[in-house]
Amino acid sequence: MDARNLIHQTLAEQLNINEHDIEQRKISLSFVEQDEVNLQQCLKWLEPLIPQVVQEFYQHQVSIPEIALIIGDKDTLKRLHYSMSQYITELFSGSYDMDYVAKRLQIGRIHQRIGVTPKLYLSGINRLQHLLEDIIRDYSEDEPQTNQILSSLKKLMYFDNQLVFDTYISTLQSEVIVANKQLESYANNLEQIVSDRTQRLEELALKDALTSLYNRHSFQEIVDKNISYAERTSGWGSLLYLDINRFKEVNDTFGHQAGDQVLIGLADSMRETLRKSDSAARHGGDEFCIWLPNTALKKTQILVERLCRHFDQHKSHDVSLSIGVTSVYPEHYLPFEKLLLEADELMYQAKKIAHQTHQNEVMYHQDLSTVTMLQSAG
Template sequence: MTYLHQTLSEQLRIGEHEIERRKIYMGFTDEDVKALKDALPWVEPLVPDLVDQFYVLQTAIPEISLVIGDRETLSNLHSSMNQYILDLFSGQYHFDYVDKRLRIGKVHQRIGVSPKLYLSGINQLQLLLEDLIDDNAEFQGIDGRLLKRAVRKLLYFDNQFVFDTYIAALQSEVEAVNTQLEAYASRLEMQVAQRTKELTELSMRDPMTNLYNQRAFYDQLEKGGALAERNNGFFCVLYLDVNHFKTVNDTYGHKMGDQVLIAVAMAINETVRKSETAARYGGDEFCIILPSTKVENLAFYCERLFAEFDKLKPLDVTLSVGGAEVSPQSGYDVEALIVRADKQMYLAKKRAHESKTHELMVEV
């Protein structure tokens, strides 16, 4: 619900029934109303002098003087206080009167008047009004004690509503802070989740090539093998090795060896699809998981891989690749699959030693 067109009383859900109930709490009776209303004619001309006295006393307090700030604000406060005192003796203490009290509280809270300063001011006003009544009671022929008691009850009645606005403002501030904290906590939670995801991903990566490491490779291998078995499908692994890699390190240094490994990783990344997983298995050995792939399709795949590597390699080195598959015929033992692919890779390496070219050997 929007508050734009509601009075403060409506916003704080203070209706006539609540107002009457609070009067009962204060013992504020029709007798008090009559005493206040009857005093208005002789009080009214004395109000301006009383307001002047009030602000002389108030501005002598440094904290209050600092809040008031300038002459224009002081003039406005004089006018407002003059009207407030007249309202005290109006005899009308219903919805409109309460709404004015709430607005007074709202204004004081907004300009930074703390509860202690507000109560200090109300106490000062009560003392001045009581002095005014004492000075004029005999002359006006009134029961000064009754009138002072009525003023005191009404000021306490007013203070309830003023502090309702202070409390409402504090609740709004708390709610706003809570909303900010919840938003911050949500953002922090998202950042932690994202960072956790990033760190998890980093823990699964080989730092040099940015391919998956051996641990992550086996996780993907087991998942892929299980999926293939459930679907009664095919699943291949390629096992790669750089030929004469030790000679490269010994001849050109380990930095050049690293460049060769990075070139292999880049060639693999250019070749694999999103559904496929590539990993640095260890040293100069790499593995690629090819879901839903039959062994007879590996030659075409490797032709692309070899072509990409030839474009990127810093030295004239070649690759040996072994391939094997799991299938309904061969079974779904993924541990054995790696051994079988590794065996084919060593057969390819023997052939590469003679041909000095890239070689692929697969199970027939």
């Protein structure tokens, strides 16, 4: 049950105790109307003796170190004297209805909350019962009637103990439920933590720590698969090799942190301009690679222009890009290493031009018009 709903229910409601349940409990103990009468008739002569019973009861209780520690102080002991007097009076009231049951349930809840163990509670109740039995024997004049009263008291004490221990058991069950939920929550959280860390480790194995792009090894695996697929399906794909011009000057002049920001800026531009199907990697230092699947050179040119434009608009220092672009297509399927070498050579050709222009320069592996004709023929 949700703990938020418990505060809107009585203890009896929480334990599903109603008038019918009370009646069934009495029947199981053979506690009948005559028992109620027997106990009620004692109250007139017993009531003046209740303070004496209470005094003797607590004299014994405080002699037990565990109980004395729970009671704790004089004021608490005084309140307990009063509560016990009320308790004994109710035992002989002759009325054992829902109100009586509610009070007994509350007694169980309070004792459980303050740390009275079942062992200590039963010890105390046993002591109280013996004191009451002694009083009844001493002051009752009719022995048969005395035995009836003692029998009625015994049944009622069992009735009370049932109710008290129902609260003990219910509280323990609630604690178990709460503990299980906490354990389940902990297990779920732990599972999520393990999952997150596993994912993080997998990302560290696949991604570059600075830019969060793929690293060289994982990028090669992706491109190898794409080249194989393109060859099986007579498809297209483009590989870009990028280098940042004047990157060393930024590092030497402004420091490595500034250089890192340039690298991160280029990675961000890639994430902003590339498609979800594209793959980008930091190949090493200030060199990057991009794989564009199912992309012929003409469309590649559009993507390259978009990337360069975004990089220029957001770059933090006076740097530019040198890009070599090669492709796979029918009659031109190369393994990754050869394709990378081809793109690298084209990048260095672009870099020579960039040294003169100080702008972004791109070199493609062959004339666009030729590739366009190949694409049309495919």
